[in-house]
Amino acid sequence: MKINFTSIKSIATIAFVSLLCIEMGSLVQSCSKSEHTEQDQTTGNSKNNEKEEGLIRVNHDPNYLGDQTCKTCHQTEFKDWENSHHDKAMAHASDSSVRGDFNGVVFESRGVTSKFFKKDGKFMVNTEGPDGKNHDYEISYTFGYEPLQQYIVAFPNGHFQCLRTAWDTEKKVWFDLYPDLDIDPREWIHWTKGGLNWNTMCSDCHSTNVKKNYDNKTSSFDSEYSIINVSCEACHGPGKKHVEFMQSGNFKEGSKYHPEDHLHLTSGLSSIEQVDQCARCHARRTQYVDGFDHNGVFMDYYAPQIIGDEFYHPDGQILDEDYVFGSFTQSKMYHNGVKCTDCHNPHSLELKAKGNQLCLQCHAGNQYDTKNHHFHEGENESTECVNCHMTGKTYMGNDFRRDHSFRIPRPDQSIEYNTPNACTQCHEDKSDEWAVAAIEKWYGKKRDPHFSDALTKGSTRSPEAMGDLVNLLQDTQQPAIARATALWYLGQLPNPEIFDPIVSGLSDHEPIVRYTAARVLMILPPEQKKQLLTPLLSDSIKSVRAMAAGALAEIPINEFEESVRGKFTKAMQEYSISLSINADFPAGQMAFGQYFDKINQPSKAEQAYKKANELDYLFNPSRIHLANLYNSQGKNEDALALFQTVIQLEPEYGPAYYSTGLLLAEMKRLDEAVEYLGKAAKLVGNNPRIYYNWGLALQNLNRIPEAEVAFLEGLKVDPNLIDLDYALTILYLQQQQFAKAKPHAEKLLAANPNQPQFQQFMQTINTNLK
Template sequence: MMQLSTSSRSRHGTFVPAAALIAGAAVLGMAAAVSLEPIVPEAAVENRPIAVTEDRYVSSETCRACHPSQYQTWHGSFHRTMTQVATPESVRADFDGVAVDAGPGRPMRLERRGDEFWAEFDDPGWEGDPRDRPRITRQVVMITGSHHQNIYWYSTGHERALNVLPAVYLLDDERWTPRNAVVLAPPGQGVAMLDGHWNAVCIDCHTTHGKTRFDTPFRSEPIRNQSVDTTVAELGIACEACHGPAAAHVAANRNPLRRYALHAGGASDPTIVEPTRLDPRRSSQVCGQCHSIWEFPDPTAERAASAAGLPFRPGDELRETRFVAQPRVNGRSPAMRNLIAADPDFVRGSFWADGLVRVSGREYNGLIDSPCFTDAAAPERTLSCFSCHTMHKTPEDPRTIAEWADTHQVSAGMGGDAACTQCHDGIAADVAAHTHHAPESAGSRCYNCHMPYTSYGLLRAIRSHTVTSPTVRESVEIGRPNACNLCHLDRTLAWSADQLRDWYGQSPPDLRGEERSVAASVLWLLAGDAGQRALTAWSYGREPAQEASGTSWMVPYLGELLGDPYDAVRFIAARSLRTISGFETLQYDFTGSRDARIEAAVGALRAWRNSPRARTRRDPELLFGVDGTLDTAAMRRLFDRRDTRPLFLRE
């Protein structure tokens, strides 16, 4: 009889304990059991919105068979991951027994149960004594955002209705932060109840062919009393969001002879919409269905969309089924008056005083106010979204798919001046003659002057998509930072007005007091509203602006903003401060206690004062004396004039 040893030899001669082999066999058995466990069909999922193929939508997986390269680039885009089911592959935050002290009330506790993600937190719907607020435990089932932030949505337990966790995960910083801290909102604003918000609002632009399916209008009654059977054709922005429902296209092209004939003849296929073959206005509306500020034209339209989905299809006229808010054009319309009556701050929270959009994600609003769009005499010279961006990375584009996606799907070669000089070819022949800057400098880049960073969103400045020429008048009369002073941060409005007069014949506006004597960026940081402070603080961290203006003088101004009442402004100021030599490791938490924030700000200022760089600038425009000391009394005078009107930017 063979005697069993307590160890067995592996096929490579290494001794492995028998117990390990037995355990390994058990693991293999478990793996087999797991792999054989049936996957829950999408239609059987009950605790979140589900994807269904109906209304002639067939899903991106069907498109993949014939369009593999287009599918590959779309699959690597942030459009696809705009909304995802919460899975081990999509969840970026750590859920392994983590306590998150970033939100109202007691810490949120996260845990992973197999491939599921769960959170325990204070009940946001509690209406009793706050001291008695109970804890609830909910499964996290969905995510929106994948570029800069993850917003996690949990099942409320009421049909398919979702609500949002009290904290948001910042991807670049790898940290949780209170939900209200990641938007530019007035200090002390309470955490809004977002029960059903994704189902009724986010769904319109974060999915393909979403149907809210509320039996009564959203917020007309408590959501627990409503029926919520939300469905989508596909989570995220997928093929059919831009090309339209593809069932007819798939059926027609099962015949290979038809496909080859279309390909050989170069003709368009009438069974599907190719946005780049539409005229510039209609093609841009394909993007504008999501990237615009719009509202239903009437309650009947909302009810119809809730049941059947939004009626717009690529190639349609967008304004036939939606009211696109454009204060310069329809600011006095009945629809706009109704919006303002319901929300008096609607315009200020989305637009500058002259009607130009000021928030991110609404680039179509910027485009349709651009003279390159409104005044173009021919389609081939009409600016459209596809003049600069592409839906799919092309084979000749040397960038990786990730690089292409990370640069907002800008077409190959369109990251520089080519986007403009394809029409303005006369300027391309002698760039410096037009820009009055060195040809290779940031000051000679068309985007920097004509599409400056004057929109806000996602804790950063975004390029305006209204093509304009820089003026000082827009800063004086509207309050919008002008392109010149967003780069030349150490210069006054008067300096910029003089350059624009000498170079382009612009008549300078009337400038008074500090507008002539103090750097424009200092005015915006100390006396501006929260939106101006956020944009300017972001510019302090932008490399071309630092090269043009120097950085040795910036520390006390960014340090001042570390104590700003707006969370978002503090976050941006700290991030910019960390780009300055000597402050890369600044220890500062923008959501920390007031005392801790003050201590960090004082420490930064003390470190700056003790450094040799503190007295290298003696510019009176920057409030420095001839001996290099900072005029704190002048800073206080500007601070006392700050625009403190509450501002909530609706990004």
């Protein structure tokens, strides 16, 4: 029989969909502080787009007036803001802004020695450069104020890089941001590469009116800002119109005035409106537009990272840096109208009350702030609401941040899914089982339903999770980000019944669900995508339109109805802008490669895939795509070499073994193929098609007992994958094991009773069993 191997093309496409929002625009720097200087805050009459050697371009946009102008009328707000995290987001390196010890201090970590010193009045560091050798570098800017401060160095071509070594402002010592990692200079997270590049990772949220201005052809930046820090106008928008109106005489004391006529992020916004505006910086997200002009909604500019287990624990608790949006929008607080400014002073960013008094603004003390609720003695850390319902994690070495999903501890989930819980995080000498027993004693055995019950199951990628995930997706009372994540997990299940629920997401009222549905369905054949995704080209949300356009990019415009062509052209322009915005990311280059691959420009696709690995040597998804490109061109040895490099760099990455096995099978090297396919089955586990292809390869090598085991293991993963029943029916008939063949042939016939081949199978089986 002919081997019907699954296309390796789809495997790499799925890998890309998984990783697109992980790398593109995902922030890695903490929300930190820094000082400003007066010259940064005023526009004056200097020439526009001023740039000094070794400094970031200052764009003196006349619409941005600076905080000193705001101070004139808003002295209370200015006083709160001054010296806040936002005020101190970034500063020129000076004696007043630098907090680290630059008095010849030597710091060593992971074999890298750094010396911090001053020379001719300048702050300097001698540390490992991009060539792996030590060099002297001048510090241009400080980045952050507490609990850590980083330092920025100017590099050629407009690149500004944040050092890997930071200053602990509390302990007053230098420390390594990655103390457990030996980092190759070719890696994305080396301080001279993209992971610690200010232009790419930091600028959009740490300064005001930023334009990244990346040139993909030259790999250079001409970035600019209007104000160096997070000023009043970073949140409220350019102040010129507001000031002109207030000075025009049209405003009189006691008259009705609406600040929102000229400003943004004003008081009186609903929870959804306020969080949507704060999210532009307080969210892990993919960027779609260079710069933010305050108009429209959050997803016109960005697409937030969903709460899948790439960056969150399986139940949605914070794991990697999340910047609050992803956790807070899961919470009952958010869905009951609580907003950022109910707890935080919007200008100082400090909490409005201390301890439990903050929570007691809304929650009655006689019900919650008692031993009858928390079962702990006294007034101490064990009786503070946040330590049970708002646990946290330390990022960047010393920056502790709390999880804003405000959840009830679930040690029962910890036992099954290895998720954290507040009980054993505090009682480190106790087990999760102990915590479960305590909670059941206090509150009974039954837990209130929570979307995390479905997400934890979904994180296993097992077919049994399907029903719970579909129910979560379709329950519009649940958080949109959780529903989008459920859809994402559904897309990874090996069951054709997932198709209709995923398609339903395309018309969901929540843009993050529509966006995620388009991402998942982009692997479909062009004609099917055209039918399903074309309506999204008219979506009200820019990121949704752009995602749909990118998915449909390979379809020539003349194949669309005339009434759709203008919408497709506009959405493709928006998608093209998003490609350019993210071209400084490895996944951005991979997206370029995919685009050129779709429109049949293979040389440009190859160039983009290779450039992704220039940006990050360890970024393997681009190698997988390039291997697929080579395979389509008949360059199978080149493709094989790339797959084997992936395996060398990530020896536990099962899909790479699967792709390698499929390629070797295509090359008629079945003895080698079965080894890779077997390894893939072991590592991936939940993909029945791996077992199917492994079984076919074994069967063609006449290793019949092993092939039978592979097919049967695949049916354990997905009993509904009819291809496995077909393969087993053929295998058993060839071996004249008619009794074994019968139940599988019956399943085939039940699925398609009019198929002559299946009827012939049953006739042969029944004849031989008489």
